[in-house]
Amino acid sequence: MRRPWTHSRLDARICLALAVLCFACGLYAALHTPWLCVFGFYGAACLAWCAARLYTEHRSRLVRHERARRAAVVDSVPPFSAPVPCCAFWRHTEGAVHGPDCTRPSAPRHVPDGLPLDAREAAAFEAITAHFDDRSAA
Numbered sequence: 013m014r015r016p017w018t019h020s021r022l023d024a025r026i027c028l029a030l031a032v033l034c035f036a037c038g039l040y041a042a043l044h045t046p047w048l049c050v051f052g053f054y055g056a057a058c059l060a061w062c063a064a065r066l067y068t069e070h071r072s073r074l075v076r077h078e079r080a081r082r083a084a085v086v087d088s089v090p091p092f093s094a095p096v097p098c099c100a101f102w103r104h105t106e107g108a109v110h111g112p113d114c115t116r117p118s119a120p121r122h123v124p125d126g127l128p129l130d131a132r133e134a135a136a137f138e139a140i141t142a143h144f145d146d147r148s149a150a
């Protein structure tokens with residue numbers, strides 16, 4: 013996986029390379045002109061400190077970016093929506109009973125018991141259901 017890139021990371025690498033160069037110059041100066049090594053080591057220390065700060069800035073930028081990405085993902089998911097109470101009866105019976113002031117659409121409220129039957133169909137229905145509660149097999 014490719015590591016993410018930021019300007020802070022590039023600047024930190026440049027500072028670290030310059031710190032190594034200053035440290036090498038300090039070592040060279042220590043061998044030939046000892047008092048000059050102070051500048052090289054001091055410069056190396058300052059550049060190393062800058063590199064550490066820039067790496068910290070790089071990591072904090074990555075964290076901010078990841079937090080913003082996750083917040084965008086969370087915002088894109090629609091929240092759970094509980095059913096809206098349609099009437100006082102629904103609210104107090106947990107949805108089992110609806111009152112006369114119910115605001116639900118009319119179609120689910122009126123479930124017909126059956127279509128109106130003509131005389132022949134009503135007689136057939138009565139013949140079928142007349143012995144409905146009998147315990148006989150026939």
Ligand SMILES: [Zn+2]
Nearest residue numbers: 098099110114
């Ligand atoms: Zn209702």
